[in-house]
Amino acid sequence: MSVWSEGISLPGNMDTTPTYEKRKQKPKKNSKKKQSQSAKESKPEPMDAKATASYFSLSITGQIVSATFPLGPDKEFVFLRYELIAGPDWQLASGPQHGLTQLATNKSGHFNEPIVFNMPIEVTYRSTSPYGWPQILVSVFGRSGLGRESLLGYAHIHLPVFGSRRPAEQMEQLQAPILMPKCPNMIADVTSWLLRREPELKDPKVLLDNLKCKGLAMESYGSLDFQLSSVMRGARKLGYHWHA
Numbered sequence: 477m478s479v480w481s482e483g484i485s486l487p488g489n490m491d492t493t494p495t496y497e498k499r500k501q502k503p504k505k506n507s508k509k510k511q512s513q514s515a516k517e518s519k520p521e522p523m524d525a526k527a528t529a530s531y532f533s534l535s536i537t538g539q540i541v542s543a544t545f546p547l548g549p550d551k552e553f554v555f556l557r558y559e560l561i562a563g564p565d566w567q568l569a570s571g572p573q574h575g576l577t578q579l580a581t582n583k584s585g586h587f588n589e590p591i592v593f594n595m596p597i598e599v600t601y602r603s604t605s606p607y608g609w610p611q612i613l614v615s616v617f618g619r620s621g622l623g624r625e626s627l628l629g630y631a632h633i634h635l636p637v638f639g640s641r642r643p644a645e646q647m648e649q650l651q652a653p654i655l656m657p658k659c660p661n662m663i664a665d666v667t668s669w670l671l672r673r674e675p676e677l678k679d680p681k682v683l684l685d686n687l688k689c690k691g692l693a694m695e696s697y698g699s700l701d702f703q704l705s706s707v708m709r710g711a712r713k714l715g716y717h718w719h720a
Contacts, residue, residue, distance in 0.1 A: 531604045532711040533569065536635050538704035540577070540595040543616060543654065545698035548587035549628065551618025553579040556593060556700075558615075561684060562601060563608010571599030579619065590701070597704070604714065610635045611684055614700060616654055627674050629654035631700040632683055638706060650702040655683070658693035 543554060556577040560568070575595060582589045601610055612635065616628040633652040657675045682688040711717075 530710060530713045531602050532714060532716065533600060533602050533709050534610070534635070535600045535707045535709075536571075536610075536704055537598050537707075538702060539597055540593050540614070541649070541701040541703050542590035542592045542594075543698060543700050544588070544590045545654075546588050549582075549591065549618055549698075551626065551628070552583060552621050553581050553619045554591050554628065555579050555617055555619065556595065556614050557617065558595070558597075559613050560599060560610055561613055561681060562603075562610035563605075565605040566601050566603040566608055566610060569600040569602050571597075573599075606716065609637075612702075613680060613684065614652075615680060616698075616700070627656075627676050629656040629697045630677070630680050630683055631655065633700075633702060636704050636706045637708075650704060652700050652702070653696045654698040654700055655694040656697040658695055 540556060540558065543549075543556070556575075558575045558577075560573045562568070575597070577593045577595045580591045580593050582591045597612075612633055614631045616631065617625055618628045619625050631652040631654045633650055636650070657677055659675050677683070677692075682692070
């Protein structure tokens with residue numbers, strides 16, 4: 477017969493802690509777990525830091541107004557294909573990246589009058605860095621009365637950094653030269669004349685990089701007129717201060 481009282485355990489029971497001390501230790505363990513959980517919740521995760529990263533936005537509105545050829549275009553009708561190109565940090569939030577204009581002509585007037593397109597452009601970009609500022613690359617094509625198409629040149633221009641200093645209905649006009657590739661040698665020139673096909677660039681985007689377009693033979697064939705205005709938001713949050 478064994479006699480036991482509170483605080484004395486039976487033989488074979490390894491836990492010699494009194495029951496009243498066990499009751500006191502249990503809430504302490506729970507409080508430690510709660511503190512560790514609250515500490516984990518208070519620590520910001522890397523995904524939360526990325527989600528709260530700020531950016532600035534650039535909104536462009538305007539149009540490709542017209543093309544001018546001082547000696548007149550070689551074709552009866554002219555149309556444009558344009559593409560917006562930006563660096564890896566830029567994301568197109570809204571608006572089309574590519575565009576195609578209608579056929580236009582100036583045959584009803586003087587041969588060197590502007591050929592009007594009035595192609596609207598309205599896009600919005602987001603970025604965290606000004607590197608790779610967006611540009612517009614335009615390919616100018618001509619079409620004869622029989623439907624034969626040929627290249628008339630290329631034009632490119634950076635999107636404006638600042639908004640127009642004039643009212644919205646009087647946006648500043650920007651101008652870019654229309655550049656026509658030249659044949660590298662006489663044989664290529666004769667071949668182009670026999671085939672009645674102007675030389676074209678395999679990748680027109682090389683015109684946007686000064687290092688890649690070294691050695692290219694180009695001649696000015698005319699000019700392309702733009703009317704563009706920009707609105708920028710959130711640049712100062714990233715420490716960028718631009719002044720017109």
